Amino acid sequence: MAKPELKTNQKTQVEDRSSLKGTLASVFLLGLFIIVSWVSVYYLFVDRF
Amino acid sequence: MINVTAAKIKVDPRDAKLSMAHFFVAFTALALGGLMGLLQTLVRSGKFELPFGIGYYQVLTVHGVLMGLVLTTFFIMGFQYAAVSRTAGTHSNAARRTGWIGFWLMTIGTLMSATMVLLNEATVLYTFYAPLQAHWIFYLGLTFVVIGSWIDGAAQIMTYAKWRKNNPGQPSPLLSFMAVINTVMWIVATLGVAATVLFQLLPWSLGLVETVDVLVSRTLFWYFGHPLVYFWLLPAYMCWYAIIPKIIGGKIFSDSLARLSFILFLLFSIPVGFHHQLTEPGIDPVWKFIQVILTFMVVIPSLMTAFSLFATFERYGRSKGATGLFGWLKVLPWNDARFIVPFIGMVSFIPAGAGGIINASNQMDQVVHNTIWVTGHFHLTAATSVVLTFFGISYWLVPHLTGRKLTKAMNKLGIIQAWVWFIGMAFMSGAMHFQGLLGGPRRSSFSTYGNSQQALEWIPYQIAQAVGGTILFLGIILVLIIFINLAFFAPKGEEEFPVGEAENLSEKAPMVFENWKLWLGITAALILFAYTVPFIDIIQNAPPGSKGFKTW
Numbered sequence A: 001m002a003k004p005e006l007k008t009n010q011k012t013q014v015e016d017r018s019s020l021k022g023t024l025a026s027v028f029l030l031g032l033f034i035i036v037s038w039v040s041v042y043y044l045f046v047d048r049f
Numbered sequence B: 001m002i003n004v005t006a007a008k009i010k011v012d013p014r015d016a017k018l019s020m021a022h023f024f025v026a027f028t029a030l031a032l033g034g035l036m037g038l039l040q041t042l043v044r045s046g047k048f049e050l051p052f053g054i055g056y057y058q059v060l061t062v063h064g065v066l067m068g069l070v071l072t073t074f075f076i077m078g079f080q081y082a083a084v085s086r087t088a089g090t091h092s093n094a095a096r097r098t099g100w101i102g103f104w105l106m107t108i109g110t111l112m113s114a115t116m117v118l119l120n121e122a123t124v125l126y127t128f129y130a131p132l133q134a135h136w137i138f139y140l141g142l143t144f145v146v147i148g149s150w151i152d153g154a155a156q157i158m159t160y161a162k163w164r165k166n167n168p169g170q171p172s173p174l175l176s177f178m179a180v181i182n183t184v185m186w187i188v189a190t191l192g193v194a195a196t197v198l199f200q201l202l203p204w205s206l207g208l209v210e211t212v213d214v215l216v217s218r219t220l221f222w223y224f225g226h227p228l229v230y231f232w233l234l235p236a237y238m239c240w241y242a243i244i245p246k247i248i249g250g251k252i253f254s255d256s257l258a259r260l261s262f263i264l265f266l267l268f269s270i271p272v273g274f275h276h277q278l279t280e281p282g283i284d285p286v287w288k289f290i291q292v293i294l295t296f297m298v299v300i301p302s303l304m305t306a307f308s309l310f311a312t313f314e315r316y317g318r319s320k321g322a323t324g325l326f327g328w329l330k331v332l333p334w335n336d337a338r339f340i341v342p343f344i345g346m347v348s349f350i351p352a353g354a355g356g357i358i359n360a361s362n363q364m365d366q367v368v369h370n371t372i373w374v375t376g377h378f379h380l381t382a383a384t385s386v387v388l389t390f391f392g393i394s395y396w397l398v399p400h401l402t403g404r405k406l407t408k409a410m411n412k413l414g415i416i417q418a419w420v421w422f423i424g425m426a427f428m429s430g431a432m433h434f435q436g437l438l439g440g441p442r443r444s445s446f447s448t449y450g451n452s453q454q455a456l457e458w459i460p461y462q463i464a465q466a467v468g469g470t471i472l473f474l475g476i477i478l479v480l481i482i483f484i485n486l487a488f489f490a491p492k493g494e495e496e497f498p499v500g501e502a503e504n505l506s507e508k509a510p511m512v513f514e515n516w517k518l519w520l521g522i523t524a525a526l527i528l529f530a531y532t533v534p535f536i537d538i539i540q541n542a543p544p545g546s547k548g549f550k551t552w
Ligand code: HEM
Pocket: B034, B035, B037, B038, B040, B041, B060, B061, B063, B064, B067, B068, B071, B072, B125, B126, B127, B375, B379, B382, B383, B387, B441, B442, B443, B444, B445, B468, B469, B470, B472, B473, B476
């Protein structure tokens, strides 16, 4: 009897339970949003004054 | 359970009564203030005029005072009083009596000021800037509110001090610590407004002195005005840091980080009032610059908060087996009003905070100052992030205090309420932001300014604000229905007062966080540094004072 589970080629991805990469991505997105808003209004300022 | 935060699971009924007394005043203010808000948006659309010759500015004064001062202060004091009772133990009879005295003083003061506003004797807006001059009873009422709030806050401090005495060498329960930080910040901040009201505005409105130094009074007001907005925000942060983790079934990411961020808010919320006076002549630009730098220090605890909330959510999600970059978002309890209502508030704080950084930047303030952008900004911060969190808190706290249960139907209505609010605010605040960038003024009734091209461009945005305001008013009706149901009609039962636990219980918060001499000392030093020289300068180079004006 073959052992079917040995045949699978799939890599089981084990993600670290303690990973905080989602948090990292989130705070980067947050920072990006702040910078984009700031720069857009800054351009309004440069344009007008 | 060894955990000190779980001292008592239920708020004592005697303490519950005082908290509920605060909430009745707060939600009455919300009802009346909400109606005024609706009227303002309708008037500003140009399609509606106020009946009986009522002035726009009277309505706006009622709205600003009820929403910005009464709703917030009463809700916060009631919530913090309950949070201290829950986490540091039932208040002593003396503390409770102190709390009641404070409550009644605040209430009497509110009634005095409100009466003057309704009699059209105090149409000075909620900032009561000199040289607009109100009836002296209005200012006396404000004095009562401020002194009442000190006494009310003293009750929390007494119970916190008792806990510290009974538990030497132990860090205090997180929620009590946070409540006391906010109360202390409030007391330090209100010294400024008490000074201008007692020494300038009251004698002047009584006719004891002829004139008032406008810049001094505005400077004292903004010494108070900026920490005022943090006084609104910190109770919401209490919920986000220390209560939401328990509601979702997770852990507080770090107890020490939460305490440190609150201390940073105490330090950096006060010596920054000039960022509201950037366009004001008579203040040395060097000191404006210094206070703007101090303002930007607040970015640090704000981003610490954002990080720590994301981390709480992600760690909880991964413990439930979520994978991928954002898989954790999916497993959050989206059907629980106690979570989603404050969560919508948190998300709204992202554009709100970004807007704040723009406002505080000197050059960009020239673009947005006194435009309706600013109103759009604080309807995101205060009127969305903060009040949605307050609504979310009351959905479990009110039944907890009244011995009832949040039913499935009310839970559902709460979620609907929050979405209605969010949609209404997206219209209203969004349109305010854009109209402000096109130069539309705040604190302004409808006008086409002699059919000027620029003013005509604002009209579509004003109509969008009226649409948003109508949706928001619907949201107010919903929240009132829920509040009345939970206070009087919901089935009897037990509703939990959720208090989060830190992930790492063996990590004891450093005792230096409870060293009040140190933190109050640094707070005072920063205030003296930021204000002494410019304040002397303002007084020494003062122009002649102004007599009072009644523009209404
Ligand atoms: C039904 C919901 C609401 C509507 C439709 C509404 C509408 C408005 C409008 C149109 C203005 C600006 C008018 C002007 O500048 O001419 C305003 C100002 C203001 N609102 Fe609201 N608002 C609502 C809820 C709230 C809430 C919940 C708060 C506070 C927690 C709040 C606090 C304020 C404050 C402090 C002002 C400034 C008043 C002033 O400039 O003197 N509003 N509101």
